[in-house]
Amino acid sequence: MPKYKIIYDSIKNRIINGEYNKNNNQLPDEISLCKEFNCSRMTMKKALDLLVLEGIIFRKAGHGTFIMEIPSKNKINALDNDLTGFSKTVTGKASSKIIDFNIIFCPKEIASKLNIKENDPVYKIIRIRYIDNNPFVYEKTFMPTSIIDGLNMDILEGSIYKYIEEILKLPISSAKKILRADKSSELDYSYLDLSKDEPVLEVEQIAYLKNGKAFEYSISRHRYDKFEFTSFSVKH
Amino acid sequence: MPKYKIIYDSIKNRIINGEYNKNNNQLPDEISLCKEFNCSRMTMKKALDLLVLEGIIFRKAGHGTFIMEIPSKNKINALDNDLTGFSKTVTGKASSKIIDFNIIFCPKEIASKLNIKENDPVYKIIRIRYIDNNPFVYEKTFMPTSIIDGLNMDILEGSIYKYIEEILKLPISSAKKILRADKSSELDYSYLDLSKDEPVLEVEQIAYLKNGKAFEYSISRHRYDKFEFTSFSVKH
DNA sequence: GAGTGGTCTAGACCACTTC
DNA sequence: AAGTGGTCTAGACCACTCT
Numbered sequence: 001m002p003k004y005k006i007i008y009d010s011i012k013n014r015i016i017n018g019e020y021n022k023n024n025n026q027l028p029d030e031i032s033l034c035k036e037f038n039c040s041r042m043t044m045k046k047a048l049d050l051l052v053l054e055g056i057i058f059r060k061a062g063h064g065t066f067i068m069e070i071p072s073k074n075k076i077n078a079l080d081n082d083l084t085g086f087s088k089t090v091t092g093k094a095s096s097k098i099i100d101f102n103i104i105f106c107p108k109e110i111a112s113k114l115n116i117k118e119n120d121p122v123y124k125i126i127r128i129r130y131i132d133n134n135p136f137v138y139e140k141t142f143m144p145t146s147i148i149d150g151l152n153m154d155i156l157e158g159s160i161y162k163y164i165e166e167i168l169k170l171p172i173s174s175a176k177k178i179l180r181a182d183k184s185s186e187l188d189y190s191y192l193d194l195s196k197d198e199p200v201l202e203v204e205q206i207a208y209l210k211n212g213k214a215f216e217y218s219i220s221r222h223r224y225d226k227f228e229f230t231s232f233s234v235k236h
Numbered sequence: 237m238p239k240y241k242i243i244y245d246s247i248k249n250r251i252i253n254g255e256y257n258k259n260n261n262q263l264p265d266e267i268s269l270c271k272e273f274n275c276s277r278m279t280m281k282k283a284l285d286l287l288v289l290e291g292i293i294f295r296k297a298g299h300g301t302f303i304m305e306i307p308s309k310n311k312i313n314a315l316d317n318d319l320t321g322f323s324k325t326v327t328g329k330a331s332s333k334i335i336d337f338n339i340i341f342c343p344k345e346i347a348s349k350l351n352i353k354e355n356d357p358v359y360k361i362i363r364i365r366y367i368d369n370n371p372f373v374y375e376k377t378f379m380p381t382s383i384i385d386g387l388n389m390d391i392l393e394g395s396i397y398k399y400i401e402e403i404l405k406l407p408i409s410s411a412k413k414i415l416r417a418d419k420s421s422e423l424d425y426s427y428l429d430l431s432k433d434e435p436v437l438e439v440e441q442i443a444y445l446k447n448g449k450a451f452e453y454s455i456s457r458h459r460y461d462k463f464e465f466t467s468f469s470v471k472h
Numbered sequence: 473g474a475g476t477g478g479t480c481t482a483g484a485c486c487a488c489t490t491c
Numbered sequence: 492a493a494g495t496g497g498t499c500t501a502g503a504c505c506a507c508t509c510t
């Protein structure tokens with residue numbers, strides 16, 4: 001683990017623990033932090049830059065570095081983004097059910113999103129996820145078998161991402177998402193217990209590995225009353 | 237304008253113009269780029285880092301820097317994010333109508349989001365926006381008069397953001413967004429021409445200046461069939 | 473082994489904020 | 492004037508990929 005990452009983790013924990021809550025929520029100046037963490041100023045900047053990107057701190061040139069005021073009470077949630085930049089507001093006991101798990105010839109539209117050839121073999125996975133035994137998302141996922149190999153039911157019951165990163169040792173790097181609202185369909189009525197006038201939040205995602213290859217295309221439909229997505233973005 | 241920003245703009249333009257489309261979409265190595273742009277390696281890295289954050293390029297350690305394959309055809313759209321990290325997929329002639337424009341005592345819940353005191357004066361703005369004369373979003377905005385001063389109808393007809401940045405010279409830095417689907421309400425039926433079973437995509441936003449102050453709280457409700465949001469995020 | 477990106481340093485100068 | 496963050500440098504060493 002690089003030094004700037006260790007420093008980032010350490011300072012983030014201090015902020016969460018309220019160690020910098022005095023003096024207008026101000027952090028020590030960069031030079032002092034450098035001395036404390038025994039690093040150069042560039043390395044400290046790299047650590048602090050990550051916190052800025054996450055919306056945890058902000059800097060005022062000529063003034064100092066400050067913790068961002070988090071308006072809502074749920075600080076933990078606001079600080080707890082998942083790997084792709086979104087956090088979920090739902091908490092409870094999670095479980096999932098696999099509706100379909102197969103290898104298919106990749107349809108044309110999906111092949112173009114995954115940058116593979118039409119009819120290349122892909123896993124097709126359909127899952128329902130539950131919170132406290134209530135369904136909240138219907139998820140259709142496609143992954144090229146040439147990249148993600150050896151999937152089975154056991155892995156699907158747990159975390160596919162963990163399998164990819166820890167067993168296959170393929171580093172995940174980024175994701176493109178499109179979010180939209182939609183009327184619910186027959187599938188949504190039955191799988192998500194929705195009635196006709198209740199909408200869904202649909203998320204279309206393409207996820208990439210560090211080597212630039214798309215390894216996942218997914219469409220997920222969330223119950224409108226059980227899910228929201230948060231995002232923080234900084235101008236550069 | 238800092239050097240790394242100039243280099244970033246320049247390389248971004250080259251990519252858009254297809255100047256790096258040969259050799260597997262590979263860019264020259266960093267040292268060569270440093271020589272060409274007459275800068276240090278750290279500065280070049282800073283420029284390239286911005287392109288990585290935007291999902292325009294990716295790097296393979298020990299291999300090179302490559303342009304990200306953009307699966308859909310609309311390259312321009314994918315490269316043309318707005319200041320808060322989202323881009324819109326709708327195009328056409330834009331216009332807007334102001335439904336309400338007043339100064340009010342700030343309600344408690346909104347004051348807590350803007351980090352101001354209850355009953356502090358805030359502008360309240362309600363606008364409908366149209367594309368090709370079709371309504372697509374109903375937008376309620378609150379701004380503290382202590383920060384954003386001198387708003388009038390002329391400014392509202394144009395761009396509030398332009399007014400803030402160019403006339404008031406207040407640098408905008410970041411925004412927090414929450415996205416959710418919702419059933420349409422009476423207001424939506426009338427202002428967005430929606431029927432009862434048609435949903436909306438609701439976006440709640442708090443926007444911040446460089447000095448860390450929240451200057452805008454807004455709720456906007458978009459027609460489900462006219463709007464979607466895209467986002468790109470990188471693991472760090 | 474050659475080439476590439478990833479990290480880190482020690483110091484310099486600048487621009488901005490506050491007193 | 493003092494203190495702070497913003498930018499930039501020239502070079503070092505490492506880890507990874509490909510042949």
